[in-house]
Amino acid sequence: MKIGLFFGTFNPIHVGHLTIGNHIVEHSDLDQVWFVVTPQSPFKQKRNLLDNYQRLEMVYLATKEYNTLKPSNIEFGLKQPNYTIDTLAYLEEKYPDHQFSLIMGEDNLKSFHKWKNYELILENHGIYVYPRISKSVIPEQFKNHAKIFNISAPIMELSSTFIRQEIKAGRNVRPMLPDEVWKYLDEMNFYKNS
Template sequence: MKKTGLFFGSFNPIHIGHLILANYILENSDMEEVWFVVSPQNPFKEKKSLLKDHHRLDMVQLALKNYPKMRASNVEFSLPQPSYTIDTLTYLHEKFPEHLFALIMGEDNLESLAKWKNADTLIRNHQIIVYPRNFEGEKKDHEYLQHDHISLINAPVVELSATEIRNMIKAGKNVRPMLPPEVFDYLDGSSFYK
C-alpha cells in the first residue's frame, strides 16, 4: 500500500506555501506521495475570483512537474456537486486500492470537522495530518488531537494566502516570489485575477 496524502483546495492560484507544506509532509511523515485535489467551482455559488477548473488544474500540474512525489488530481471534477470529502475518499479507495489515503488539513479546520458529512467514519478510517495555521479565534488543545488517527505536525506556518496574491495581482504588484516560476509565467500576460 502506498501511503498518499490528499491536499484538498481551490488552489486559486497554487503558491509556494502549498509546495513548502507538501514537501515538509513528504520529508517528515510516512507519506510517500501527496496529491493536490483541485476542488471544482460550486455551481450554486457565483465566484468571480475563482478561475475555471481547468486553469487551476493546469497551474497545479505546472507547479508540480519538478516534484515526482506530488501530483495533481481532478478527481472531484467528475463527482456529484457539492463535493464531500468522505465521498471523494470512497471513490478514490475503489479506483486506487493500492493506495492508503490520508487527509491533510489546516488546524483551523478542526473546529468544523464535527459538522463534516460522516465525520466519525472519516476519522475512524483515515489518518488525518493537521498542519499549524494562524487563524482568528482561540487556539486550544483540540479534543480531536487526542485521537489515534489525527496528528499535528510541526510544519512551518506559511503566512501566504491565495486571496492576498489575487489582490496584489489586481493592484499590479509583483507576486513573482510567491508563486512557482511556471505559475507566474502562466499568469503573467494573462488577464487572470485582474
Template sequence: MHKKTGLFFGTFNPIHIGHLIIANHLAEFSDLEEIWLVVTPHNPHKKKKTLLDNNQRLEMVYRACEDYPKLQPSNIEFSLPQPNYTVNTLAHLQEKFPERQFCLIMGEDNLKGLPKWKNYEVLLENYEIYVYPRISEETNTEDLAKHPRIHMIDAPIIEISATHIRNSIKAGKNVRPLLPNKVWEYLDEMNFYR
C-alpha cells in the first residue's frame, strides 16, 4: 500500500495557526496519512522585501510541525530549477519516493484558477486534489468540484493572512495568538518583520 501523502504548498511567511489547523484537519479527518508542508522558495525574478530567506521560513515550519508527527516540513522545491511548476515537483517527488502516493492540497480559491496551471490536465489525471473551503465572493468551482479526483473537504474556514501578521508585527501589535508558540518565539528572538 502506498502511503497517502498530502502536499500543502506555501511561502509560509510566516506559518500561522490557520495553516496548522488545515494541515492537521486533513491529517486527522481525511484518508491522507501524512501532510508535507512544502516551503515555496523565493522566486529569484521577484524582489520581495517582505519574504524571509528560504531557510528561515523552513525553520519556522519545522518548529510549527515539531509537535505533530503527521505533519512534516519539506524543502524539496529548494533544489529544483526556478521558476518551478507543481507538476514538475510532483514528478520529482514520485521518482524520489515511489512508495508514496502524493496528493495536492489547495484552497477553494486556487481551485478556480486550476485550469490556468501548467499541464493541469496531467495533474488531474494523475493526482488527487484535496480542497479546503475559503470565504470568497465568487467561487464558481462546481464543474471542477464534481471531478472524481477532487475531494472537497469540510475543514474549518480560517481567514488569517500572513500579510496581516507581518504588517501587525511591523506596527508593534501583539499577534501571538495567531502563531504557533515556537514560531512566535523564533520570530520574536530573530526580530523578523519589524
C-alpha cells in the first residue's frame, strides 16, 4: 500500500488540510494519506498548542468519514526532538509492506535541503508537493527530480493560526472546520483565551 504522510501540528485541523489530503490521494498513485500529528516538543512549550491527544482527537473526528484519510499518532512515542528520517525508518520497520512518501507545501520544499539526511529521504521516498500562494523559489536540485511530484491541488490559504485568532476574537469559524471538529472545539472552549 502506498501511503502519503502529511505532517503537522493540526492545531486545529481545518477544511484546507482535508481538501489537500483528499485531492492528493485522488490525483496520485497514493492509496491513503495519513495525517501525522506532530507532538509538542518538550523543548519548545507553545502556549496555544493543544495537548497531543486533543489534536489527535480532532484529526480523528475530521477523517473518520473518509476511507483514504487516516489520523496517525506514530510520532508520539518517538524520542524528541524527532526528525522525519527517524519517523520514516520506524514506519518502514513497523509496516514493511507499505511504501511511504511525504506530502509538503512548496514553501517547505524550498528548505528541504536543510533537513537531516534529506538525500536519504529522497533516495528512498517520494515527495508530493502542493502549491502555495506565496510562490517559493525551488532550489535547482529539486526541479524535475524523479522522486518529487508536483500536485496541482487547490491553493488553500486557510491557516490554523488564523482560525485560533478568529476564535479568540469571538468570530464564527464554523465554515472553516469539519463539523465534528467545530463541535468539539466549541464544547471544550478551546482557543478562546489563548
